[in-house]
Amino acid sequence: MQLPHNFSLYRHLDTLVENKTSFTMEKAEVNIFETHQQAEEVLLQFHQPVFASMIRGKKVMKLQEHPSFEFLPGESLLLPADETMCITFPEAELDNPTHCLAMTLSEDKIQETIRTLNETAPKPDEKEWRFTPSSFHFTNSVAVKQILQRLLFLCTEDHPSKDLFANLMLQELIVRILQAESRANYIEDHKIGSDDRLSFAIRYIREHLNEQISVEQISQRVYMSESNFYRVFKDHFGVTPVEFINNERMKLACRLLQDPKRRVQDAYRSAGFNSASYFNRVFKRKYGLSPKAYRERMLQPQ
Helix, strand or coil: CCCCCCHHHCCCCCCCCCEEEEEECCCEEEEEEEECCCEEEEEEECCCCEEEEEEECCEEEECCCCCCEEECCCEEEEECCCCEEEEEECCCECCECEEEEEEEECHHHHHHHHHHHHHHCCCCCCCCCCCCCCCEEEECCHHHHHHHHHHHHHHCCCCCCHHHHHHHHHHHHHHHHHHHHHHHHHHHHCCCCCCCHHHHHHHHHHHCCCCCCCHHHHHHHCCCCHHHHHHHHHHHHCCCHHHHHHHHHHHHHHHHHCCCCCCHHHHHHHCCCCCHHHHHHHHHHHHCCCHHHHHHHHCCCC
16 A cells, blocks of 8 residues: 555645644545654544554554554554554654554444445344444455555545545445454354354364365365355355465464564465465565565564
8 A cells, every 4th residue: 555646745744753644525534644753652542433554664552451562554453433542653763654544434424334234235144234342453455455545546636526436435445344354253253163164164274274275175075065155255254265265374474474483485385375476475465565574573672
């Protein structure tokens, strides 16, 4: 994700810590925050639900009743209204600032999207889609990254249909976030001990990540046709089985890269990747830096 080329035309640098540039739309406000020096425990709060996504650099976030965590490019955070963020900037410098998108979302737009989603694409388990009043930290999917890039471009575009385009993108973004949250909650709730088919499929994938896994192979083990398994899996999780497998492999690779005893070559092979060049390309596209740079960053003494 990158800032639009003409972003500097709208920006005025008033402070070196969390300098804000705002773009107002009908159903949302997009804020770009930039920090040019190291700072600790900067407090930030919004009175509407907020969606934040790192563009550049690194923050360490502390939320209410949650342990602190690193917030890196390619990751996003959904927060309920009035949640206080306590932010530390351990690496920000004048020539290496952090950039973060923080977008407030209209409650009306969220509820309108949820009603539409429940009517047109209900959950397979017959439970209703809903906006949960808790924080959700996740890695952006390709679809979310594309929406955010288009929204950033739209911020600086002078177009008579700007709000119409923005509303359509916001609706898609909210749906994608709800699907990602539902998927994360389901996987968390079904780590062990569940006998339903999707839970078995998840366990099977995780236990065989270092092997070649096909959709046909998994569908046979859950006694479903390949086409039906593919449809049910995608409807429930918002991603295809292949996308889920690749996401799980990337998460495993990240964990392995944090082990100082492992080489990068060991990490990508143990995560089921056969090609170093493909792994490097996919990793950089997803996380914004190479596996080697990621490993060096994670192994730096805090």
